[in-house]
Amino acid sequence: MGDKLVVLGAVIVLVFLGIAIFGPQFAPYDFAQQFRASPGELLPISVMSTTATGERLLLGSDALGRDMLSRLIYGTRTTLVISISSVLLATILAIVLGSLTGYLEGSLFDEIVMRLIDALLTFPGILLAVILVAAWGTQGIEIGPVTTTPEMTIVFALVFTFTPRLTRTMRGSTIPQAHRAYIKAAQLMGMPAWRIVAFELAPNCLTAVIIQSTTYLGLAVFSTAGLGFLGLGPAEPQPELGKILARTQEYFLNRQFWHIFIPGFTISLLVFAFSVLGDGIRNVLDPEYRFEKADV
Amino acid sequence: MTALIEAESVKRYYSNASWLQRLLFLGGSEIQAVDGVTLRIEKGEIVGLVGESGCGKTTLGWLLAGLEQPTEGAVRFKGRSLGNIDAETRKKVQLLFQYPRESLNPRHNVRTILSYPIRKMGHTATADITARIHSLLEAVGLSARYADRYSFQLSGGELQRVALARTLALEPEFIVCDEPTSAVDMNVKVQILKLLSDISREKGISLLFISHDLSAVRFIADRICVMYLGKIVEQAPAQQLFDHPCHPYTMALLDAIADIDPNAIRKASLHGQPPSPMAPPAGCRFHPRCAYTEQVGTICWERGPALQPLSTDHLVRCFLYPEVSQDPDRKQ
Ligand SMILES: Nc1ncnc2c1ncn2[C@@H]1O[C@H](COP(=O)(O)OP(=O)(O)O)[C@@H](O)[C@H]1O
Ligand SMILES: [Mg+2]
Numbered sequence A: 001m002g003d004k005l006v007v008l009g010a011v012i013v014l015v016f017l018g019i020a021i022f023g024p025q026f027a028p029y030d031f032a033q034q035f036r037a038s039p040g041e042l043l044p045i046s047v048m049s050t051t052a053t054g055e056r057l058l059l060g061s062d063a064l065g066r067d068m069l070s071r072l073i074y075g076t077r078t079t080l081v082i083s084i085s086s087v088l089l090a091t092i093l094a095i096v097l098g099s100l101t102g103y104l105e106g107s108l109f110d111e112i113v114m115r116l117i118d119a120l121l122t123f124p125g126i127l128l129a130v131i132l133v134a135a136w137g138t139q140g141i142e143i144g145p146v147t148t149t150p151e152m153t154i155v156f157a158l159v160f161t162f163t164p165r166l167t168r169t170m171r172g173s174t175i176p177q178a179h180r181a182y183i184k185a186a187q188l189m190g191m192p193a194w195r196i197v198a199f200e201l202a203p204n205c206l207t208a209v210i211i212q213s214t215t216y217l218g219l220a221v222f223s224t225a226g227l228g229f230l231g232l233g234p235a236e237p238q239p240e241l242g243k244i245l246a247r248t249q250e251y252f253l254n255r256q257f258w259h260i261f262i263p264g265f266t267i268s269l270l271v272f273a274f275s276v277l278g279d280g281i282r283n284v285l286d287p288e289y290r291f292e293k294a295d296v
Numbered sequence B: 001m002t003a004l005i006e007a008e009s010v011k012r013y014y015s016n017a018s019w020l021q022r023l024l025f026l027g028g029s030e031i032q033a034v035d036g037v038t039l040r041i042e043k044g045e046i047v048g049l050v051g052e053s054g055c056g057k058t059t060l061g062w063l064l065a066g067l068e069q070p071t072e073g074a075v076r077f078k079g080r081s082l083g084n085i086d087a088e089t090r091k092k093v094q095l096l097f098q099y100p101r102e103s104l105n106p107r108h109n110v111r112t113i114l115s116y117p118i119r120k121m122g123h124t125a126t127a128d129i130t131a132r133i134h135s136l137l138e139a140v141g142l143s144a145r146y147a148d149r150y151s152f153q154l155s156g157g158e159l160q161r162v163a164l165a166r167t168l169a170l171e172p173e174f175i176v177c178d179e180p181t182s183a184v185d186m187n188v189k190v191q192i193l194k195l196l197s198d199i200s201r202e203k204g205i206s207l208l209f210i211s212h213d214l215s216a217v218r219f220i221a222d223r224i225c226v227m228y229l230g231k232i233v234e235q236a237p238a239q240q241l242f243d244h245p246c247h248p249y250t251m252a253l254l255d256a257i258a259d260i261d262p263n264a265i266r267k268a269s270l271h272g273q274p275p276s277p278m279a280p281p282a283g284c285r286f287h288p289r290c291a292y293t294e295q296v297g298t299i300c301w302e303r304g305p306a307l308q309p310l311s312t313d314h315l316v317r318c319f320l321y322p323e324v325s326q327d328p329d330r331k332q
Helices: A002-026 A068-103 A108-121 A127-136 A150-178 A181-188 A193-204 A207-232 A241-254 A257-285 A287-295 B019-023 B057-065 B110-120 B126-139 B144-148 B156-169 B186-203 B214-220 B238-243 B248-258
Strands: B005-015 B030-041 B046-050 B072-077 B093-096 B174-178 B206-211 B223-228 B231-237 B308-311 B314-316
Touching: A002 A068, A002 A257, A068 A108, A068 A150, A068 A193, A068 A207, A068 A241, A068 A257, A108 A150, A127 A150, A127 A207, A150 A193, A150 A207, A181 A193, A181 B093, A207 A241, A207 A257, A241 A257, B005 B057, B030 B057, B030 B072, B030 B231, B046 B057, B046 B214, B057 B093, B057 B174, B057 B206, B093 B156, B110 B126, B110 B144, B110 B156, B126 B144, B126 B156, B156 B186, B186 B206, B186 B214, B206 B214, B214 B238, B214 B248, B223 B238, B223 B248, B231 B238, B231 B248
Parallel strands: B046 B206, B046 B223, B093 B174, B174 B206
Antiparallel strands: B005 B030, B005 B072, B223 B231, B231 B314, B308 B314
16 A cells, blocks of 8 residues: 555655646646636636637636636746755755764864754744745845845745755764764875765765655645745746645635635645655655554 | 883873762772883784783773873883874784684775775775775785675675774784774684794784683784783783793683683682772782782782882782882882
């Protein structure tokens, strides 16, 4: 049963990745184009209905008359790009910070980094990301000559949320390895510290952090959509799953409350697929965990 | 003439006191792993270091290789302190770890393991490195095929040979061999011992050969140091030590291997376990297990004997022999 779930998760994730990558090719309309049900009237268009200008909208429109299917496709793309790149960046950062602090356990560098991480960990859940995006704004920040895109702001905020725990995991798996004889042998050969960490130590300490980061993918989708729902997503007219969900509130005007299920179901499906896939990857990489689970 | 490498009254204490205990000067407990060892090793000499497990052999070896810093005393290589020596000279002091599998990165194959020290010695062309890998493997008795193996594909003896090849790549002048034969069976043990002694003679490399196995030490060493609870209790040329052991502890160790059956329980002359180095006995550290204490008298637990010469190259730390001079090493 568990294995079948993992396969299902993998298939769903692959389908979504396909949508994210090739979506623009088969999205029926531009995500910003506005349609009207009848001339002059700007109300949500119902599922499977035809607009005043004759286009058929498979999933209807949002409150501004924009094609729901096209927005879902582009929204999936935005949500996935933000969540996957934030987990990827956080993992890379955690591997670097965790292996350095683990190797230099007890040093001033270790102390400073770990205290900063403790401070970041006092914020529960995605509260830190909410605060950061609210503070930075969703318009993009100017850093010297480059201006970040709104999506990058959200990615940075999520990286701040995910990195602390991942760094702790990486540091935890680095410390016992750092005391092993092959590291002593490298030191004795006069190998520089950066090389020891990058080529001898870190590659032997990755399992735990990779397991954890795959389980973070579902959380990342959930957080990205959560930020979007709270109005902290990318700026208009860029679609994002959480934002689309938030806008379905406006359907209540049209008594089409069940419209909420279209983006809602998409988000749930994505989170579910990533979660079971993450669990599956963990079971493969970390057989001990599987035994633990089997006992319970 | 200065010795190639020398330890001058080195001590290494391990403290388990927390920073709070240290701040309040509450000592916690202290392990006197190595407690005042003076040892000189000449160029090309093979010195054996024997003693029971936990007596501080590894710690002394690590001190001599510069992997541990002495709590007190100094280790000098060619007259210069190991603590502040240039990187080039530093590489000439190497160590073979007690567990070879642990000392090789499980993720690297033999080629990768050997490449780093080879590059470090200035060979950079790929063909050059490959040739050097093959000659190093050959020097330790392995064929070129081993270059693509990983440590989990190698037996204990092969692992030890690869570890030796890695140290030889740096063209060392002194190698600490920490129980290199403890994890292999009898015929592999003999091969490794022969290999080490051949390489040492051929290249003029000095060795500190650590073992709790007296027969191995007898085979390879020119000179032997017997260690008991952090101190050297007897030191003599190998033949001399086996023919005329003077310290009661050495006698007991030799009695133990004189048994025909190597698996037989040790003779009663060495009963019990060595005391904990955390709370070493007062006076002579060996007195609770010594067969001669009654004969010598109360002095054995009143104060510790000094390491003093019986002849020019035979030193012993025991009250069985008349004290010759005032030795600064005398107290404890
Ligand atoms: N890093 C360390 N921290 C605390 N105690 C240690 C450490 N290394 C060794 N010791 C202690 O020092 C003593 C000597 O150990 P060791 O040198 O490994 O002995 P041997 O190699 O002769 O078996 C032992 O009691 C051991 O527990
Ligand atoms: Mg040891």
